[in-house]
Amino acid sequence: ADTIRIAVTPGDGIGPEVVGEAVRCLEALRTKHGLDLEWTRFPWPSHAWHEEHGEAWPEDALEQLQKFDAILLGALGDPGPMDDPERYLLPDSISLSPLLDMRKGFDQWVCERPARLLPGARQYLADDRAKDIDMLVIRENSEGEYVSQGGRLRKGTPDEIATQMEVFTRKATDRIIRYGFEQARLRADDRVRDGRTRTFRTLDGRTCESQVCLITKRNALRHWGDMYTEAFEEISQEYPDVAIHHELVDAACMKFVQSPWAFDVVVASNLQGDILTDLAAVLSGGMGVAPSCNLNPTDPDMPSMFEPTHGSAPDIAGQGLADPTAMLFTTARMLEWLGRKDPKLAVAGEALFNAVAADLAEHSCQRRGTREIGSAICQRLA
Amino acid sequence: ADTIRIAVTPGDGIGPEVVGEAVRCLEALRTKHGLDLEWTRFPWPSHAWHEEHGEAWPEDALEQLQKFDAILLGALGDPGPMDDPERYLLPDSISLSPLLDMRKGFDQWVCERPARLLPGARQYLADDRAKDIDMLVIRENSEGEYVSQGGRLRKGTPDEIATQMEVFTRKATDRIIRYGFEQARLRADDRVRDGRTRTFRTLDGRTCESQVCLITKRNALRHWGDMYTEAFEEISQEYPDVAIHHELVDAACMKFVQSPWAFDVVVASNLQGDILTDLAAVLSGGMGVAPSCNLNPTDPDMPSMFEPTHGSAPDIAGQGLADPTAMLFTTARMLEWLGRKDPKLAVAGEALFNAVAADLAEHSCQRRGTREIGSAICQRLA
Ligand SMILES: CC(C)[C@H](C(=O)O)[C@@H](O)C(=O)O
Ligand SMILES: CC(C)[C@H](C(=O)O)[C@@H](O)C(=O)O
Numbered sequence: 121a122d123t124i125r126i127a128v129t130p131g132d133g134i135g136p137e138v139v140g141e142a143v144r145c146l147e148a149l150r151t152k153h154g155l156d157l158e159w160t161r162f163p164w165p166s167h168a169w170h171e172e173h174g175e176a177w178p179e180d181a182l183e184q185l186q187k188f189d190a191i192l193l194g195a196l197g198d199p200g201p202m203d204d205p206e207r208y209l210l211p212d213s214i215s216l217s218p219l220l221d222m223r224k225g226f227d228q229w230v231c232e233r234p235a236r237l238l239p240g241a242r243q244y245l246a247d248d249r250a251k252d253i254d255m256l257v258i259r260e261n262s263e264g265e266y267v268s269q270g271g272r273l274r275k276g277t278p279d280e281i282a283t284q285m286e287v288f289t290r291k292a293t294d295r296i297i298r299y300g301f302e303q304a305r306l307r308a309d310d311r312v313r314d315g316r317t318r319t320f321r322t323l324d325g326r327t328c329e330s331q332v333c334l335i336t337k338r339n340a341l342r343h344w345g346d347m348y349t350e351a352f353e354e355i356s357q358e359y360p361d362v363a364i365h366h367e368l369v370d371a372a373c374m375k376f377v378q379s380p381w382a383f384d385v386v387v388a389s390n391l392q393g394d395i396l397t398d399l400a401a402v403l404s405g406g407m408g409v410a411p412s413c414n415l416n417p418t419d420p421d422m423p424s425m426f427e428p429t430h431g432s433a434p435d436i437a438g439q440g441l442a443d444p445t446a447m448l449f450t451t452a453r454m455l456e457w458l459g460r461k462d463p464k465l466a467v468a469g470e471a472l473f474n475a476v477a478a479d480l481a482e483h484s485c486q487r488r489g490t491r492e493i494g495s496a497i498c499q500r501l502a
Numbered sequence: 503a504d505t506i507r508i509a510v511t512p513g514d515g516i517g518p519e520v521v522g523e524a525v526r527c528l529e530a531l532r533t534k535h536g537l538d539l540e541w542t543r544f545p546w547p548s549h550a551w552h553e554e555h556g557e558a559w560p561e562d563a564l565e566q567l568q569k570f571d572a573i574l575l576g577a578l579g580d581p582g583p584m585d586d587p588e589r590y591l592l593p594d595s596i597s598l599s600p601l602l603d604m605r606k607g608f609d610q611w612v613c614e615r616p617a618r619l620l621p622g623a624r625q626y627l628a629d630d631r632a633k634d635i636d637m638l639v640i641r642e643n644s645e646g647e648y649v650s651q652g653g654r655l656r657k658g659t660p661d662e663i664a665t666q667m668e669v670f671t672r673k674a675t676d677r678i679i680r681y682g683f684e685q686a687r688l689r690a691d692d693r694v695r696d697g698r699t700r701t702f703r704t705l706d707g708r709t710c711e712s713q714v715c716l717i718t719k720r721n722a723l724r725h726w727g728d729m730y731t732e733a734f735e736e737i738s739q740e741y742p743d744v745a746i747h748h749e750l751v752d753a754a755c756m757k758f759v760q761s762p763w764a765f766d767v768v769v770a771s772n773l774q775g776d777i778l779t780d781l782a783a784v785l786s787g788g789m790g791v792a793p794s795c796n797l798n799p800t801d802p803d804m805p806s807m808f809e810p811t812h813g814s815a816p817d818i819a820g821q822g823l824a825d826p827t828a829m830l831f832t833t834a835r836m837l838e839w840l841g842r843k844d845p846k847l848a849v850a851g852e853a854l855f856n857a858v859a860a861d862l863a864e865h866s867c868q869r870r871g872t873r874e875i876g877s878a879i880c881q882r883l884a
Contacts, residue, residue, distance in 0.1 A: 212721050220722070244759050246628045270668070270725045280672035282726035286652070290662035337773065339594045340602070343652045344664035370780040373755065377626050377784045391719065395777060398752040402759045 124458055124465060126159040127188035127423070132166055132215060133432025134442035134490075135194025141444035141494030142192060142451045145475075148501040149455070149468040156462065160188070166215040167198040176210070177218045182225045189461060190454050191222065191425040194447065195432035219427075223261050226422040228414035229292060230299055231259035233397040233429065234453075235380075240480035241405025245377070252381040253404050256303055259393025260296040261414060264288050264344070266390040288344040288389070293351045297334070299417065300387040301359040304330035307384065308361075320363035320384060328363040332356070335388035335396065337369045344389070352387075373399060380404075401429050408443045409480065411450035413457065426454040440489045448476045448497060475500040506840055506847065508541040509570035509805065514548050514597060515814025516824035516872075517576025523826035523876030524574060524833040527857075530883040531837070531850040538844065542570070548597040549580040558592070559600045564607040571843060572836050573604065573807040576829065577814035601809075605643050608804040610796035611674060612681055613641035615779040615811065616835075617762075622862035623787025627759070634763040635786050638685055641775025642678040643796060646670050646726070648772045670726040670771070675733045679716070681799065682769040683741040686712035689766065690743075702745035702766060710745040714738070717770035717778065719751045726771070734769075755781060762786075783811050790825045791862065793832035795839065808836040822871045830858045830879060857882040 128143065130136035143159065150157050162184065166176035176196075178184070185191055196216045199209045222228065237243060237253040244250075270284035308330035311317050320331035334352045338345020349366065356364045367375065369392045375382070376396065380403050388396050401410035410429035416422040428446035436442060452472035459466025475497050483496075510525065512518035525541065532539050544566065548558035558578075560566070567573055578598045581591045604610065619625060619635040626632075652666035690712035693699050702713035716734045720727020731748065738746045749757065751774045757764070758778065762785050770778050783792035792811035798804040810828035818824060834854035841848025857879050865878075 213724060216721055244628055246626055266722055268724070270723075272725050272729060275729075276732070278672055278676075280729060282670045282672075282729040284668040284670075284723050284725055286666040286668065288664045288666075290660055290664075294660075337776075339598055340648055340773070340776070341666050342595060342650070343654050343666055347654060347662060347664040350658070370776050373777055373781045374784040374789070377759070377781070378788070391722070394719075394722070394752050395755055399755045399759065399781070402756040406760070407756070 123156045123158055124189045124461055125187070126157070126454075127185045127191045128159045128161045129185075129191060130161070130163060130194040131196045131432065132198035133195055133434040133437040135196070135432055136163070137437070137440065137442050137490045138428065138444040138447035139192065139194040141490060141497075142447050144494055144498050145448060145451060145472060145501060148498045149472060152501060153464055153468045153471070155464055155468055157465070159192075165198060166196060166218070167200040167210045170210050170214060171200075171208075176215050177221075181218065182221065185222070185423060186226070186421075188423050190458055191423050192451060192454055193219075193425055193427040195428065195430065197432035197434070199434060220266070222425050223414050226416055226425065227262060227419060228416045228422070228425055229260070229262040229295065230413075230415040230417060231261040231393060231397070232303075232413045232415060233257045233259065233400065233410065235397075235400035235404035235410070237404040238409065238477050238480055240482070240484040241409050242485060243405070244403060245380070249379075249381045250403070255380065255383040255386055255400060256307065257386045257388065257393060257397045257400050258296065258300050258303065259397060260292060260387075260389050262390075263292050264390035286341075286344065288347060290347060290351060293348055294355065295418075297332075297348075297352055297355050297387055300332045300385050301355060301362055304332050304362045304385040305359070318384065322363045328361055330361075331363040331365055331384040333365040333367055333372075333383055333386045335367055335369050335372050335386060335392050337392070339368060348389070369396070372396060376400060376403060397429065407446065409445050409449060411446060411453050413450070413453050415457065424454075424457060426450045426457075440491060442490050444490050444494050445476060445480060448472065448494075452476060471501060505538045505540055506571045506844055507569070508539070508836075509544060509567045509573045510541045511544045511546065511567075511573060512576040513546070513578045513814065514580035515577055515816040515819040517578070517814055518545070519819070519822065519824050519872045520810065520826040520829035521574065521576040523872060523879075524829050526876055526880050527830060527833060527854060527883060530880045531854060534883060535846055535850045535853070537846055537850055539847070541574075547580060548578060548600070549582040549592045552592050552596060553582075553590070558597050559603075563600065564603065567604070567805060568608070568803075570805050572840055573805050574833060574836055575601075575807055575809040577810065577812065579814035579816070581816060602648070604807050605796050608798055608807065609644060609801060610798045610804070610807055611642070611644040612678065612795075612797040612799060613643040613775060613779070614685075614795045614797060615639045615641070615782065615792065617779075617782035617786035617792070619786040620791065620859050620862055622864070622866040623791050624867060625787070626785060627762070631761075631763050632785070637762065637765040637768055637782060638689065639768045639770065639775060639779045639782050640678065640682050640685065641779060642674060642769075642771050643775075644772075645674050646772035668723075668726065670729060672729060672733060675730055676737065677800075679714075679730075679734055679737050679769055682714045682767050683737060683744055686714050686744045686767040687741070700766065704745045710743055712743070713745040713747055713766040715747040715749055715754075715765055715768045717749055717751050717754050717768060717774050719774070721750060730771070751778070754778060758782060758785060779811065789828065791827050791831060793828060793835050795832070795835050797839065806836075806839060808832045808839075822873060824872050826872050826876050827858060827862060830854065830876075834858065853883060
């Protein structure tokens with residue numbers, strides 16, 4: 121197998137700090153597992169870069185990144201020095217734009233966000249069954265509400281009209297739904313292997329070992345809601361072993377709070393998935409532990425991108441206070457993903473996941489610094 | 503003052519049962535408070551009506567309803583006899599359509615959903631501060647994602663494209679934001695009166711007795727997000743006594759779970775408001791207690807419509823099991839609203855609210871039937 125090359129983009133705020141720990145863990149894993157792994161750092165702090173060049177990242181950023189097998193991103197979002205009103209502030213819409221550019225440019229059409237409430241993670245729900253939360257929210261990441269079509273007519277006047285177009289194609293709908301069913305099967309297999317099977321009931325009363333829940337708002341946003349539903353029903357025929365379920369997005373939010381342990385795989389549109397993944401993240405311990413993966417499962421020449429769900433937290437940046445746990449879970453997920461190119465990486469990814477989970481379980485909500493947590497995990501890896 | 507006339511539309515499923523208790527309470531209040539109040543029942547079960555006439559409600563339903571001062575709706579949604587596959591099933595998109603028709607036809611441009619975690623209501627969050635949840639989510643109810651513009655091109659083929667247009671006007675944006683600020687002031691006044699003040703901090707460090715939080719997704723849905731933000735900043739100048747705050751919808755969902763007690767008034771678009779109100783409802787006790795008000799505050803000739811947030815629950819319909827609490831809170835809110843026409847009604851509304859809240863506090867999650875709960879509350883009112 122060829123050397124696997126990772127582009128490391130620390131980004132803004134706490135990004136560089138948490139990425140620092142990820143790199144230390146990668147080093148430990150490389151030694152321990154004899155991985156053929158390399159990485160290159162691209163320090164593009166968006167505020168500084170924008171001040172000099174008028175954009176958040178270099179113009180040829182995507183070209184540079186495309187040569188890599190994966191992108192490991194810290195965090196984006198850098199308003200600049202808030203306490204110096206003389207200097208201009210960079211709005212999120214610019215400093216976060218590389219995120220959307222990468223998703224689009226590399227056709228990362230799946231956004232995958234696992235939500236498991238691991239021992240030691242903060243539990244927001246009163247019901248103790250929350251300990252069993254173990255779902256995978258799959259977000260359509262290439263179109264829908266995020267096509268950026270629309271504008272402002274008579275801007276700034278009392279007669280202004282702002283529009284935003286939502287565009288859904290059957291092609292992208294089919295592929296994300298099919299991806300959901302495939303993940304459901306894989307998850308069921310994993311559970312059987314680990315001896316922790318779950319059962320879900322189909323509409324006609326049979327029991328299955330996995331489930332896909334489709335989210336729409338088809339009672340109000342009828343057109344794509346109907347198309348999603350039709351695609352879902354058609355594709356589900358090919359997966360009689362997977363139970364199916366349908367929720368409206370508003371009801372889904374409610375059920376995420378009432379009985380999140382009842383969900384397995386959840387498939388949602390771009391915006392609805394954005395909302396549900398944040399909700400699922402908090403219910404399974406919060407931003408401090410939530411990984412996010414932007415995947416292109418179809419084109420091997422396009423790198424996938426891995427980032428923690430949390431933001432750049434500029435208020436605590438540079439102080440060594442940021443919790444690298446989410447970043448390290450994200451790194452573990454990246455290695456597992458790269459296991460398709462070199463199986464050793466999947467083994468390393470699992471080792472990293474286990475080390476981070478063990479650290480979390482042992483230290484729970486204890487206050488520790490970025491480096492302290494990273495060191496503890498590196499020690500477990502060695 | 504003229505006689506106040508209410509159109510009672512029990513609707514489907516558990517609707518007639520919970521509305522039955524609302525009517526009993528109205529009778530008790532009429533006697534006790536000497537109210538000049540009348541009501542007319544419109545039993546339009548949507549499945550049966552549709553089977554005979556091809557639509558969920560009579561063609562002239564809106565004309566009939568417009569003559570009333572308010573509409574008290576039970577619940578909509580009636581698929582029909584699920585166990586008889588010979589008979590056709592009515593999809594939600596049809597049986598719920600009168601809801602959207604009324605909102606549009608009567609220009610009920612505000613959807614107001616208070617969320618308070620009252621003693622006795624189910625608490626889903628582990629943090630005990632959840633007891634202090636007391637927010638008012640105000641949803642833009644006339645346009646945005648719900649304009650029903652869009653369609654399906656090449657329907658049913660692999661090349662299908664489904665579109666949905668979102669349309670936001672500055673006029674509707676201004677009025678909903680302004681409404682939010684007015685409500686924030688009223689809420690602060692109420693709190694001062696009741697000696698339970700809260701404090702919120704403005705961006706420049708001053709303290710205020712109320713807050714409005716604007717929700718958008720302006721980092722991805724830029725056009726209307728920017729228009730909303732500009733309108734919000736402009737209008738907020740007129741309300742220096744109200745603290746302002748801005749959240750992205752995904753972050754808002756997370757903060758609703760992490761610290762819902764920190765919110766006061768929340769203003770959101772039609773779809774984002776739909777999602778956030780369901781989430782706020784569950785966090786403050788669930789569907790069993792959540793009222794919903796569709797208001798036209800500007801045109802006195804247009805009736806406002808009051809409905810519990812819960813659905814028609816066909817699975818338990820007709821068995822006397824449905825909890826009328828949400829319906830009765832909704833009825834209380836209707837009477838308070840009608841207080842603008844006759845102050846006696848506001849007094850009656852407060853009495854009803856207090857009776858329902860006292861009943862809830864006393865019986866908490868005890869299992870009681872529809873009628874038993876209704877009777878207990880009627881007794882308190884007498
Ligand atoms: C029934 C549906 C169209 C409606 C909505 O989305 O507005 C409901 O969810 C609500 O919140 O009143
Ligand atoms: C930064 C923003 C545009 C982005 C999104 O909405 O996709 C973020 O919320 C996320 O979930 O990755």
